[in-house]
Amino acid sequence: MAAHTIRTFAVLRSPAWLLLPVGLLYGALALLPIGVILRLGLTDGGAPLRSVLRSPLLLRAAENTVVISLLTTIFAVLLGALLAVAVWRAGPALRSLLWACILLPFWTGVLIKNFAWASLLQDNGVVNALLLGLGLTDHPLTLLHTRFAVIVGMVHYVLPYAVFPIFTALRAIDPLLERAARSLGAAPRWVVWWVILPLIVPGISNAALLVFIVSCGFFITPVILGAPSDMMIANLIDYYVHDVVDFDAAGALSLLILAAIAGLIVAQQVLPREGQHGAA
Amino acid sequence: MARRDAVGRLALYGACAPVLAFLLLPSLVIVPMALTKGQMIQFPPIWISVHSFTDYLGDPQWFDSTVLSFQVAALAVAIGCVTGSAAAVALHGRRFPGKGLVTGAIMAPIVVPLVVFALGGYLVFARLHMVGGWVAIGLLHGMLVTPYVFISVQTSLQAALNPLLVRSARSLGAGRLSVLRHVVWPAIRPGVLAGGVLGFAVSFDEVVVALFLQGPQTVTLPVRMFTAIQFELTPKVAASASLFLALSVLVLLAQGVAMRRRGAA
Numbered sequence: 001m002a003a004h005t006i007r008t009f010a011v012l013r014s015p016a017w018l019l020l021p022v023g024l025l026y027g028a029l030a031l032l033p034i035g036v037i038l039r040l041g042l043t044d045g046g047a048p049l050r051s052v053l054r055s056p057l058l059l060r061a062a063e064n065t066v067v068i069s070l071l072t073t074i075f076a077v078l079l080g081a082l083l084a085v086a087v088w089r090a091g092p093a094l095r096s097l098l099w100a101c102i103l104l105p106f107w108t109g110v111l112i113k114n115f116a117w118a119s120l121l122q123d124n125g126v127v128n129a130l131l132l133g134l135g136l137t138d139h140p141l142t143l144l145h146t147r148f149a150v151i152v153g154m155v156h157y158v159l160p161y162a163v164f165p166i167f168t169a170l171r172a173i174d175p176l177l178e179r180a181a182r183s184l185g186a187a188p189r190w191v192v193w194w195v196i197l198p199l200i201v202p203g204i205s206n207a208a209l210l211v212f213i214v215s216c217g218f219f220i221t222p223v224i225l226g227a228p229s230d231m232m233i234a235n236l237i238d239y240y241v242h243d244v245v246d247f248d249a250a251g252a253l254s255l256l257i258l259a260a261i262a263g264l265i266v267a268q269q270v271l272p273r274e275g276q277h278g279a280a
Numbered sequence: 281m282a283r284r285d286a287v288g289r290l291a292l293y294g295a296c297a298p299v300l301a302f303l304l305l306p307s308l309v310i311v312p313m314a315l316t317k318g319q320m321i322q323f324p325p326i327w328i329s330v331h332s333f334t335d336y337l338g339d340p341q342w343f344d345s346t347v348l349s350f351q352v353a354a355l356a357v358a359i360g361c362v363t364g365s366a367a368a369v370a371l372h373g374r375r376f377p378g379k380g381l382v383t384g385a386i387m388a389p390i391v392v393p394l395v396v397f398a399l400g401g402y403l404v405f406a407r408l409h410m411v412g413g414w415v416a417i418g419l420l421h422g423m424l425v426t427p428y429v430f431i432s433v434q435t436s437l438q439a440a441l442n443p444l445l446v447r448s449a450r451s452l453g454a455g456r457l458s459v460l461r462h463v464v465w466p467a468i469r470p471g472v473l474a475g476g477v478l479g480f481a482v483s484f485d486e487v488v489v490a491l492f493l494q495g496p497q498t499v500t501l502p503v504r505m506f507t508a509i510q511f512e513l514t515p516k517v518a519a520s521a522s523l524f525l526a527l528s529v530l531v532l533l534a535q536g537v538a539m540r541r542r543g544a545a
Contacts, residue, residue, distance in 0.1 A: 029419065030397065082299060086293060110487070112528075115310075115518075116306030117306055119513050159303060188285075223506075224510065257396060
């Protein structure tokens with residue numbers, strides 16, 4: 001960049017000290033704590049890290065986390081793509097209505113939603129009443145405190161996170177592309193398959209990664225909707241802090257989570273960006 | 281061709297209807313469940329009584345927790361509005377290598393699992409003897425609120441503040457503070473308001489950090505509910521959940537208003 005351009009920006013830009021408050025807050029409450037966690041997890045040449053890695057509890061929690069998060073991601077991305085396409089195809093009035101339906105649960109806290117699901121899925125809840133009423137079962141099914149309930153609660157929570165990136169990718173598609181394909185004789189389903197779908201692949205992969213990352217950190221849902229055997233990795237940290245009172249192990253576990261999240265975020269940066277092919 | 285389009289559209293919305301029902305169902309059942317006459321949550325509820333609401337507000341512990349949650353959220357919003365808005369203004373119209381990284385760092389609290397911040401916050405505040413005080417929860421929530429205010433202010437800056445405006449104000453003799461007060465502030469005000477409301481909801485709902493930093497006198501409403509839900513599903517919890525539901529409707533309205541104003545600008 002030429003020297004005079006830099007000077008132009010120097011006139012335009014706001015003062016850099018405006019970054020100071022956020023720097024101080026994050027420094028004190030994110031960087032400093034992560035430093036403390038690093039020190040705890042790596043004391044005695046990483047002994048806590050080694051003992052956590054050998055613990056059978058970690059294997060169980062890690063397996064639960066990966067399986068539950070993957071299933072959640074698959075369902076959320078499928079349903080999210082459907083909703084994103086519906087919003088994209090809708091007229092202005094219907095579009096506002098659809099957004100309202102998607103955003104109301106988005107701004108409702110996880111605790112409230114999980115409480116509602118617990119009430120819906122309990123033995124004398126709405127879902128069982130419906131199944132009994134329809135004659136699909138003759139006795140109430142055990143739905144609450146199962147892995148099924150955890151996945152229902154998690155898909156419900158992360159669904160909006162899946163809609164946003166896919167919708168952004170759809171919106172970036174130049175409408176002329178579709179018309180061009182149609183005028184060249186492509187049948188509608190082939191337009192979807194060969195024109196639309198390749199253009200939204202980056203949006204879908206972004207949605208999947210975001211949903212997976214968010215799912216891996218779930219804490220509340222496995223406790224409220226799951227059985228004790230559905231414990232996820234965040235619950236294991238809580239277990240080490242509040243039940244075993246072993247901060248070194250909790251710190252080591254946090255390091256593992258941070259490393260995993262960092263890896264996923266790097267993967268997200270490497271993947272193709274949204275709007276790369278479209279009008280952006 | 282047009283008829284085939286219509287059929288496709290019908291199929292699309294037909295497929296969406298159950299998904300929308302799935303999204304809305306939990307929000308729709310909370311208030312009716314709170315209105316039961318019974319002592320437990322059940323379906324169908326025994327209508328109609330408001331005893332759950334009087335139980336909830338009449339219980340001093342639950343009432344104190346509600347007040348505490350408001351207090352914590354107010355501090356968190358105050359902090360988040362300062363840090364988030366200042367950061368958004370600082371980055372507006374600036375181009376430098378690593379800007380994406382700075383933005384990513386500011387947004388990080390959304391993707392990093394809360395339990396990591398909760399543990400880290402506990403370790404730091406324990407050294408300062410601040411665990412069990414509401415200020416510690418409010419400070420940490422302030423960090424969780426920051427990205428929401430940042431995004432919201434960034435959006436209104438992009439819509440309403442041409443960097444050239446700042447330059448012309450400066451060239452006409454306005455000082456830096458004067459530019460902030462008369463040029464930047466009017467442009468970011470809707471964003472700060474909308475971000476503040478979102479941030480309030482984020483802090484008011486938060487369980488994990490508040491669970492780790494709680495003391496005997498500082499049990500926030502979500503932590504109290506979380507503990508209660510693990511034992512039994514009572515109408516009292518549904519009554520307090522109704523309060524949260526009202527808050528999320530408020531957030532949605534605030535967002536709608538902010539979007540409309542942005543559209544008009």
